[in-house]
Amino acid sequence: MVAGARAASPEPDGALTVGILDLQGDVAQHAAALAELGYRVRLVKRPADLDGVAGLVLPGGESTTLSMLLESTGLFDAVSAATAAGLPVLGTCAGLVLVAREVLDGRPDQRVFGLVDIVVRRNGYGRQQQSFEAEVPFGSGEAPPLPVVFIRAPLVVSAADGVDVLAALEGVPVLVRQGSVLACSFHPELTADRRIHAMFAELCESYAVETQSVGPGRPSGARWLISG
Numbered sequence: 598m599v600a601g602a603r604a605a606s607p608e609p610d611g612a613l614t615v616g617i618l619d620l621q622g623d624v625a626q627h628a629a630a631l632a633e634l635g636y637r638v639r640l641v642k643r644p645a646d647l648d649g650v651a652g653l654v655l656p657g658g659e660s661t662t663l664s665m666l667l668e669s670t671g672l673f674d675a676v677s678a679a680t681a682a683g684l685p686v687l688g689t690c691a692g693l694v695l696v697a698r699e700v701l702d703g704r705p706d707q708r709v710f711g712l713v714d715i716v717v718r719r720n721g722y723g724r725q726q727q728s729f730e731a732e733v734p735f736g737s738g739e740a741p742p743l744p745v746v747f748i749r750a751p752l753v754v755s756a757a758d759g760v761d762v763l764a765a766l767e768g769v770p771v772l773v774r775q776g777s778v779l780a781c782s783f784h785p786e787l788t789a790d791r792r793i794h795a796m797f798a799e800l801c802e803s804y805a806v807e808t809q810s811v812g813p814g815r816p817s818g819a820r821w822l823i824s825g
């Protein structure tokens with residue numbers, strides 16, 4: 598187990614618990630999406646709430662407000678420590694801003710976790726397009742396009758070589774992954790397509806296996822399956 602990691606334990610029924618940052622923003626829809634996939638959800642309001650979670654969603658909202666609240670609750674340092682130990686993260690919209698390396702047009706005192714080597718521009722899709730819907734190619738050639746909803750979305754200005762661009766709209770990355778961090782400039786919780794949450798779920802499952810020691814009575818290589 599990586600130093601600093603807080604073991605992600607499954608419940609007796611095998612379901613993992615996934616945390617959702619609950620300081621401000623779009624929490625309920627993420628909770629519903631994860632519950633639909635068979636996860637237990639923990640609303641994370643203080644550092645102790647991170648104990649035992651297999652992943653953390655940073656929802657949309659307002660990244661400047663989230664930054665302030667993360668500081669005042671002590672969660673900024675706690676989340677930084679947990680992610681340094683490998684805790685998977687799904688950052689959506691304002692959550693993408695929070696995981697970026699650098700933010701343009703942010704507040705000077707706005708803090709970010711710097712988990713994904715991207716530069717983003719807050720509200721970068723501009724005023725006339727504050728909210729819009731589109732579809733982007735996603736997955737293998739056969740897979741249906743991914744419906745995407747943008748609400749005052751951040752624009753990914755650049756992505757370093759180590760960043761996987763998993764979906765793009767007009768050449769601009771809208772879904773990126775670096776290590777166990779997945780981030781998108783749109784709101785996957787607002788459509789019925791669960792492929793983004795399912796992809797995040799896979800990262801959570803791997804993390805849960807990595808942070809548990811395989812002891813006697815537990816077959817090596819066993820995975821906890823998600824119920825439902």
Ligand code: GLN
Nearest residue numbers: 657658659660690691749
């Ligand atoms: N514009 C917001 C920000 O900068 C993000 C909007 C959203 O999350 N829907 O944080």
